[in-house]
Amino acid sequence: MSQHLRDIIISGMGSSSGGSFQRVRIDGVGEINGDIVCASFVSNGKGKIAGSIQTDKFEVRGMCTVKGNMQAVHSRIDGTASIDGRLIGETIEINGTASVAFDCEAEQFKSHGSFNIGGLLNAGAIDIKLLHSCHVREIGGENISVKQGKPLSVFNKLFSSLFSSPHLETDTIEGDKVVLEYTKARVVRGTQVIIGPGCEIDLVEYKQSVQLHENAQVNSHIKL
Amino acid sequence: MDEQLISKKELLELTGISYGQLYRWKRKDLIPEEWFIRKSTFTGQETFFPKAKILARIDKIIDMKDNLSLNELADMFSPNLAEMALHKSDIINRGIVSTMALQYFTDQTGDADAFTFERLIHMYVLDRMLHTGEMSLEEGKGLLQVLRDHYQRFEGRSCELMLVRKMGVSTFLLSASPGEVYFDNGTKLVSHISLASCLEELKAKLT
Numbered sequence: 001m002s003q004h005l006r007d008i009i010i011s012g013m014g015s016s017s018g019g020s021f022q023r024v025r026i027d028g029v030g031e032i033n034g035d036i037v038c039a040s041f042v043s044n045g046k047g048k049i050a051g052s053i054q055t056d057k058f059e060v061r062g063m064c065t066v067k068g069n070m071q072a073v074h075s076r077i078d079g080t081a082s083i084d085g086r087l088i089g090e091t092i093e094i095n096g097t098a099s100v101a102f103d104c105e106a107e108q109f110k111s112h113g114s115f116n117i118g119g120l121l122n123a124g125a126i127d128i129k130l131l132h133s134c135h136v137r138e139i140g141g142e143n144i145s146v147k148q149g150k151p152l153s154v155f156n157k158l159f160s161s162l163f164s165s166p167h168l169e170t171d172t173i174e175g176d177k178v179v180l181e182y183t184k185a186r187v188v189r190g191t192q193v194i195i196g197p198g199c200e201i202d203l204v205e206y207k208q209s210v211q212l213h214e215n216a217q218v219n220s221h222i223k224l
Numbered sequence: 225m226d227e228q229l230i231s232k233k234e235l236l237e238l239t240g241i242s243y244g245q246l247y248r249w250k251r252k253d254l255i256p257e258e259w260f261i262r263k264s265t266f267t268g269q270e271t272f273f274p275k276a277k278i279l280a281r282i283d284k285i286i287d288m289k290d291n292l293s294l295n296e297l298a299d300m301f302s303p304n305l306a307e308m309a310l311h312k313s314d315i316i317n318r319g320i321v322s323t324m325a326l327q328y329f330t331d332q333t334g335d336a337d338a339f340t341f342e343r344l345i346h347m348y349v350l351d352r353m354l355h356t357g358e359m360s361l362e363e364g365k366g367l368l369q370v371l372r373d374h375y376q377r378f379e380g381r382s383c384e385l386m387l388v389r390k391m392g393v394s395t396f397l398l399s400a401s402p403g404e405v406y407f408d409n410g411t412k413l414v415s416h417i418s419l420a421s422c423l424e425e426l427k428a429k430l431t
Binding site: 189 | 237242243248250267
């Protein structure tokens with residue numbers, strides 16, 4: 001782009017109608033009333049995007065809602081983000097809570113928190129550390145790992161034990177290398193599958209190898 | 225349109241690819257979203273694909289993935305026009321269209337030293353239609369006109385070209401795909417080609 005792009009910085013309360021920008025930063029309460037294209041988007045506090053967003057870097061500390069689709073090369077969610085469309089990017093890191101209404105695509109997906117994805121989670125490397133309950137319709141990818149996350153403090157542990165213990169719920173998981181813990185799924189398909197403790201799985205289909213933990217509930221497993 | 229479907233499991237068995245590869249190709253847009261058809265079966269929701277299309281596509285990907293990067297492959301399969309132009313002599317030397325089609329094309333739309341990709345695809349479709357013998361030279365004018373005036377409207381989407389005749393009068397139709405078109409009994413659908421596959425073939429010839 002030949003024209004020099006400007007920044008939006010909202011400190012306190014403010015709104016913008018959207019457009020193309022260099023940097024967008026919200027400290028406080030900010031609203032973008034339209035589609036936005038920018039190099040970086042940082043929201044500390046409460047951000048709201050009424051349209052779609054396309055950016056290289058997306059960071060949320062606090063709360064942020066996106067009404068449309070989100071395309072972010074690198075996104076990091078340290079608070080709460082909810083996206084009413086699709087989320088597409090290269091790397092996605094969740095250290096808080098994220099909800100995505102439709103599909104979620106990335107080369108690397110890392111979660112150390114909780115998420116709710118209404119569509120397919122498709123990523124090359126999926127690394128999920130469970131801290132709260134996570135829901136997703138389907139998971140597909142190359143390396144998929146779901147592990148029990150270490151709670152950060154005693155306080156945290158106390159809280160999570162009051163409610164349901166952290167687990168992942170999904171319909172189908174398909175990948176090359178699949179390692180699971182505390183996962184409820186209907187079908188798990190993969191080349192190498194390791195089912196760890198706390199899993200409840202109806203059917204496991206594998207090509208090369210399977211390992212089942214004694215504390216896992218697997219109704220049937222077949223080699224293809 | 226009734227298409228034969230293939231389940232994901234059968235597809236992987238047949239082609240020998242892994243789940244990881246399939247999902248990666250989907251991420252890279254090598255396999256279009258609309259080919260993933262979710263259906264309810266007695267074991268739950270499963271994914272199906274249009275059999276002929278997906279098998280042809282996977283064959284092509286496996287064939288070419290050693291020479292081209294995944295991104296280059298994605299460009300080839302995308303319904304977007306490539307950004308390039310070709311010299312007139314190259315068109316003949318590389319055998320992209322027949323000399324007759326090129327001659328007719330330049331007679332109709334004006335001569336030039338180099339042709340943009342958009343004009344190349346018009347030329348290619350013209351050549352293909354003439355080759356099948358289903359279209360006369362005179363009708364070629366109508367074909368070029370519909371492509372020139374309306375093809376840009378389908379930017380980024382795939383579309384189909386139909387040639388219909390009734391009582392010796394011919395008409396060209398461009399329609400978005402997937403879509404359905406029905407005709408009365410007196411009308412004959414002479415030719416029906418997918419422009420997305422023409423685009424794919426042309427891009428393959430150019431690389």
